[in-house]
Amino acid sequence: MNILVTGGAGYIGGHVVKQLLEETNHKITIIDNLSTGSIKTVNTLKEIAKHVNKENNLSFIEADLSNFSLIEGIFKAKNFDAVIHFAASIVVPESVKNPIKYYMNNTVNTTNLIKLCIENNVNKFIFSSTAAVYGEPDEIPVRETTPTNPINPYGMSKLMSENVLKDCGIAYKDFKYIILRYFNVAGADIKIRIGQRFPNATHLIKVAAETAVGKRDKIYIFGTDYPTKDGTCIRDFIHVDDLADAHIKALDYLTENNKSNIFNCGYGKGYSVLEVINTMKEVSGVNFKVEITGRREGDIGVSIADNTKIKKEMGWQPKYDDLKIICKTAFEWEKKLLSES
Structure with missing residues (x-):
């Protein structure tokens, strides 16, 4: 085609x-x-x-x-x-x-x-x-x-x-x-050849990875008063x-x-902002600074997909549905970007 x-x-x-x-x-x-x-x-x-x-x-x-x-x-x-x-x-x-x-x-x-x-x-x-x-x-x-x-x-x-x-x-x-x-x-390509290059990204895992490699001095948590297990937003x-x-x-x-x-x-399961930050700290080995601030306009508390349909009708099966793999590839990609500059 x-x-x-x-x-x-x-x-x-x-x-x-x-x-x-x-x-x-x-x-x-x-x-x-x-x-x-x-x-x-x-x-x-x-x-x-x-x-x-x-x-x-x-x-x-x-x-x-x-x-x-x-x-x-x-x-x-x-x-x-x-x-x-x-x-x-x-x-x-x-x-x-x-x-x-x-x-x-x-x-x-x-x-x-x-x-x-x-x-x-x-x-x-x-x-x-x-x-x-x-x-x-x-x-x-x-x-x-x-x-x-x-x-x-x-x-x-x-x-x-x-x-x-x-x-x-x-x-x-x-x-x-x-x-x-x-x-x-x-995350990024499993072989770390390509990834997210946009410099002003707002995506949580990208921002956490940038903080882990020292591109940012801290990461903000926007709101800890959501109706979730640890008060932070949950995402799939x-x-x-x-x-x-x-x-x-x-x-x-x-x-x-x-x-x-x-x-x-989506994967049909969610992780909280706090879980993501702690996982990024674990895979990177960096205990970076975290600051809690107020809710961000337009954020909802929980977003999780039901992926039954795509699995059943399209035969899609995820290979990398592990938060550690996602965080690790994001972190390795940020290290690569740092070495480029």
């Missing part, structure tokens, strides 16, 4: 491209504006492609999805069979302060991309969605049928994109999509390589079943 990966120079997109190169013979075109993605990730992916004798299977175009005529030209030239769409803005507090950016970059750009797919007969679309579409769910663990009710513009911008996909799936019979609702993605952390595998499985699912679907991507 000939696959377009938007945001393929980014954290999750990069790991999916890596697995596509290593495990399939698909041709891959990355489109990324490098706003949060990195040319270093692209270069590493090119090295991986060379290593597995698939140099000709990977191409990179620096472009912004908002440049509709440019993207349209790429579609006409490339004859894609499938799109895996990662390119998005993803910082919840920023979405509250700058909602227009999120609706433009996430909802409008996604809608334009879907339009190009339909016009160019690209009938397989895999969409990066988020557990944020559920808002503060009434049930834990969260099922795909749990009502969606986002509490911030980020979650809403993704839900609106989901709705565009659903409407297009009804209107255009050949157009099929998979929506993957990510829970908390963390999924290793990025397991999440990448879900995308490979999603491509196979669309090819074999030719039907649209929605799947949660």
